[in-house]
Amino acid sequence: MPTKSHVQTRINGENIEFLCEPRQSLLECLRDVLQLTGSKEGCNDGNCGACTVNLDGRIVDSCLVLGVEANGSEITTIEGIATPQGLHPLQTAFLENAALQCGICTPGFLVASKALLEQNPNPTEQEVRFWLAGNLCRCTGYDKIVRAVLDASKKMGASV
Amino acid sequence: MTTTYESNIVLSSKEYDVLGTRPIRHDGHDKVTGKARYGADVYPTGLLYAKWLRSPHAHARIKSVDTTKAEALSGVQGVVTGKDLPETLVEPGVDRTVTLGELSTDLKYLREGILARDKVVFKGHPIAAVAAVSPHVAEEAVGLIEVEYELLPPVLTAPEAMKDDAPIIHEDLETEELGESTGKISNVAQHFQHKLGDVAKAFEEADIVIEREFNTSTVHQGYIEPHTCTADWNADGRVYIWNSCQGPFNIRDATAEVLDIPLGQVRLTPMEIGGGFGGKFEPYGEPVAALLSKKTGHPVKMVMTRSEDLECTGPTPGSFIRVKMGATRDGKIVAAQAHLAYEAGAAPGSPVSAGAEAVFAPYDIPNMLVDGYDVVVNKPKTAAYRAPGATNAEFASETVVDELAEKLGIDPLELRLKNAAKEGSRKADGVRYARIGCAEVIEAMMEHPHYTAPLAGPNRARGVAVGYWMNAGLQSAANIAVNNDGTINLTEGSPDIGGTRASLAMQAAEVLGIRAEDVHPAVADTDSIGWTFGTGGSRTTFATGWAVYEAAQDVKRQMIERAAMIWGVDKDSLEMERGVIRSEARRQVTTQRTAGTDRYRSVLHHHEEPEEPELSMTFKELAEQLNATGGPIMGRGSVDPKGVGAAFAGLIVDIKVDPDTGKIDILRATVVQDAGKAIHPSYVEGQMQGGTAQGIGWGLNEEYFMDKEGRMANNTLLDYRMPIAMDLPMIDTVIVEVANPGHPFGVRGVGEVSIVPPPAAIANALHRALGIRIDRLPMNPGAVVKALWEQSK
Numbered sequence: 001m002p003t004k005s006h007v008q009t010r011i012n013g014e015n016i017e018f019l020c021e022p023r024q025s026l027l028e029c030l031r032d033v034l035q036l037t038g039s040k041e042g043c044n045d046g047n048c049g050a051c052t053v054n055l056d057g058r059i060v061d062s063c064l065v066l067g068v069e070a071n072g073s074e075i076t077t078i079e080g081i082a083t084p085q086g087l088h089p090l091q092t093a094f095l096e097n098a099a100l101q102c103g104i105c106t107p108g109f110l111v112a113s114k115a116l117l118e119q120n121p122n123p124t125e126q127e128v129r130f131w132l133a134g135n136l137c138r139c140t141g142y143d144k145i146v147r148a149v150l151d152a153s154k155k156m157g158a159s160v
Numbered sequence: 161m162t163t164t165y166e167s168n169i170v171l172s173s174k175e176y177d178v179l180g181t182r183p184i185r186h187d188g189h190d191k192v193t194g195k196a197r198y199g200a201d202v203y204p205t206g207l208l209y210a211k212w213l214r215s216p217h218a219h220a221r222i223k224s225v226d227t228t229k230a231e232a233l234s235g236v237q238g239v240v241t242g243k244d245l246p247e248t249l250v251e252p253g254v255d256r257t258v259t260l261g262e263l264s265t266d267l268k269y270l271r272e273g274i275l276a277r278d279k280v281v282f283k284g285h286p287i288a289a290v291a292a293v294s295p296h297v298a299e300e301a302v303g304l305i306e307v308e309y310e311l312l313p314p315v316l317t318a319p320e321a322m323k324d325d326a327p328i329i330h331e332d333l334e335t336e337e338l339g340e341s342t343g344k345i346s347n348v349a350q351h352f353q354h355k356l357g358d359v360a361k362a363f364e365e366a367d368i369v370i371e372r373e374f375n376t377s378t379v380h381q382g383y384i385e386p387h388t389c390t391a392d393w394n395a396d397g398r399v400y401i402w403n404s405c406q407g408p409f410n411i412r413d414a415t416a417e418v419l420d421i422p423l424g425q426v427r428l429t430p431m432e433i434g435g436g437f438g439g440k441f442e443p444y445g446e447p448v449a450a451l452l453s454k455k456t457g458h459p460v461k462m463v464m465t466r467s468e469d470l471e472c473t474g475p476t477p478g479s480f481i482r483v484k485m486g487a488t489r490d491g492k493i494v495a496a497q498a499h500l501a502y503e504a505g506a507a508p509g510s511p512v513s514a515g516a517e518a519v520f521a522p523y524d525i526p527n528m529l530v531d532g533y534d535v536v537v538n539k540p541k542t543a544a545y546r547a548p549g550a551t552n553a554e555f556a557s558e559t560v561v562d563e564l565a566e567k568l569g570i571d572p573l574e575l576r577l578k579n580a581a582k583e584g585s586r587k588a589d590g591v592r593y594a595r596i597g598c599a600e601v602i603e604a605m606m607e608h609p610h611y612t613a614p615l616a617g618p619n620r621a622r623g624v625a626v627g628y629w630m631n632a633g634l635q636s637a638a639n640i641a642v643n644n645d646g647t648i649n650l651t652e653g654s655p656d657i658g659g660t661r662a663s664l665a666m667q668a669a670e671v672l673g674i675r676a677e678d679v680h681p682a683v684a685d686t687d688s689i690g691w692t693f694g695t696g697g698s699r700t701t702f703a704t705g706w707a708v709y710e711a712a713q714d715v716k717r718q719m720i721e722r723a724a725m726i727w728g729v730d731k732d733s734l735e736m737e738r739g740v741i742r743s744e745a746r747r748q749v750t751t752q753r754t755a756g757t758d759r760y761r762s763v764l765h766h767h768e769e770p771e772e773p774e775l776s777m778t779f780k781e782l783a784e785q786l787n788a789t790g791g792p793i794m795g796r797g798s799v800d801p802k803g804v805g806a807a808f809a810g811l812i813v814d815i816k817v818d819p820d821t822g823k824i825d826i827l828r829a830t831v832v833q834d835a836g837k838a839i840h841p842s843y844v845e846g847q848m849q850g851g852t853a854q855g856i857g858w859g860l861n862e863e864y865f866m867d868k869e870g871r872m873a874n875n876t877l878l879d880y881r882m883p884i885a886m887d888l889p890m891i892d893t894v895i896v897e898v899a900n901p902g903h904p905f906g907v908r909g910v911g912e913v914s915i916v917p918p919p920a921a922i923a924n925a926l927h928r929a930l931g932i933r934i935d936r937l938p939m940n941p942g943a944v945v946k947a948l949w950e951q952s953k
Binding site for chain 1: 195294
């Protein structure tokens, strides 16, 4: 009897199929099976947000989703945010605003922030802080992260 | 790409071409695209995953360990226990001492902390580890190991552990009293004392004396990346390790010591590090993964769960502190006394000595007496945490200073400025300061509009506090190779935990007159660079920065020599400034031919126009000729700098407190800090803001909530409550620059001191808001409500 399940997904715009054990989380599948190591494990119990991915238009902690649950879904990870043409404005804003120190939480913050700006292109500081409350950063005190998201929002608005 | 904000001010003392600018960090693109490889992102061929078996008891003897069932589980490839670690005693009962980060430890304690042999001394103490084909199989196997314990009573706080009838944690731990061994077995590893002047007489003469007692809880560094390592014991005997750590050489050496193999047998490759704050200087999994790799013949990866990380890796100590300070009516602090008892955790080595140095360090006080006690308790062995020992101590002293100001009717910053330590002042440990910026920090706080801004509304108030941290020097090495396109490759040994590739590259660029972007910095493995102490003690931009400065100066000297040879002029006639090499001399090709050899003549030829007004070449133009004129140029720097610059920071904080629930909200925060010279101001601001946020977390929420049996009840990041984005306002910064005379660019360390002021500043604001003084950390809602209740009685 096979011990692994077959999962069909679309990840960062590509059709991807993989085999996983029923007990493996989506985070484990992304990292250990697919080598998409940009999503990070910080707590493995949904409290830090370092593994945030976009699953069918919603941001989720990928450590709280089973790999098999992702069958048939569309996933965007940190590896899918930049395009061959260049960085996403949020990524540029994080660099220009020095919004990362160690950088381990950065993938989660970027995936979450991108979802915020897609829903609310002009958030206030408080809206940014509320949206990002599920992502822990221990280095920055959040100041420069919040500035970066507001900066990206402004620049994306200006470019439309 | 420069971004500045009114809320981030740099009071610059000296302008440079590169230093003080804000280039994009060199590792930035990798870190915003998910490409950067951190500790757990290592997947060598044939990888196995290992898990630990940990003690469920805080204090117990191990009667037996049976791994038979675990070894029999399908997919398990190897099991190790404490008996697999070699004994390395130099004589019976005496082991080598190894230095780890800002703390040092007896090798016996290090080894027994990695895998227990006979006794467990904290909940979570590792006993065995299993390597298997997947982490899930390893976890299942761990559950099959059978351990028989004889339970012992745990002792969990310093005051409890210091009692004469307290349970003894280490039966061979002799108390060291004022530098002498006493032969007495107790939980007090060490008692030391700093004494300056005559404190008793000075208290008698003081117009006002205040004495208070404080308790602070154990807190954790809380980096987002848990401890992780991968080890591969190669067929040739070399041990390859990839991990996330602050001190690659510190951990290489400690791992070799624990395994009892020559240190050169280990090669440690530091991957990108997901935060550390002092907590990633010690080996936890490295020797275990190495042994499992030797046993199985496969590379082995270990990743701690978050609960393991909280329960089993170095937190910073809880402490009991008594502070007494006396002042004259006109506000001169004349006497200060402190008793500091710090929990070392399960083995000696708390940062109490740093706490004792720091407790009164912002002030010039003629009479001081400080007693420090390093006390073992049944909690995880403490490790460094950002200005280790200082936050506990200065929470206490800065609260008492605030009360002095209140009772004397003097503005709290004026009182601090009046007593501020300056060049020549003695600290409690007797050491005199070189040039420091303590007064300048306090003055900048007083001048900042935040200090005098109106603050309307009920239950709102403003508080201030200042903080000191010593910073560290220690050894660093750097190499620079010049590329033929005029860029340079900078190789150094300090893991980049918050933008130090940039701050190091910028110092090289400044010396050589090139752009920060023309430097390619790389953090090397331990085979590829000289011994470099870890990233900690706020030392990287200072000490490794100095090594980089020396390496760049070495390159500069060689570039000048090469240009002199090419031009056939005396090298003393050359100078290199802002990336251009010039000679006062005109070309003397006919007389100075001997400087070159025949094969360089074609290169020389085009410079031989007699009309040439001056001899001049850019760094890049010369770099293009290196291969044809004698080969590549490499510079090296190796330093052990002694001129460490002490750091001071101050915080102005506005709070709002709900008297019904006891919840404190931070409304506004301004942090002021002396950087000496801010190399990359954005990352200096980041350190100031991050340290402030950690200090706020320590002050308001964070604590190890231990049950009576010594188990941490809040061992997840949901219950161990670190600040989230919603908890904090923008954190404004003012960088003061009082150049450190002990560094070529005036750099002081900037990484740590900002964590020190927040707990006291918040406590002082709380007093102004509600009239209560809290004498314990954290000041969580329950503590505030309790204090209000006691006040109303």
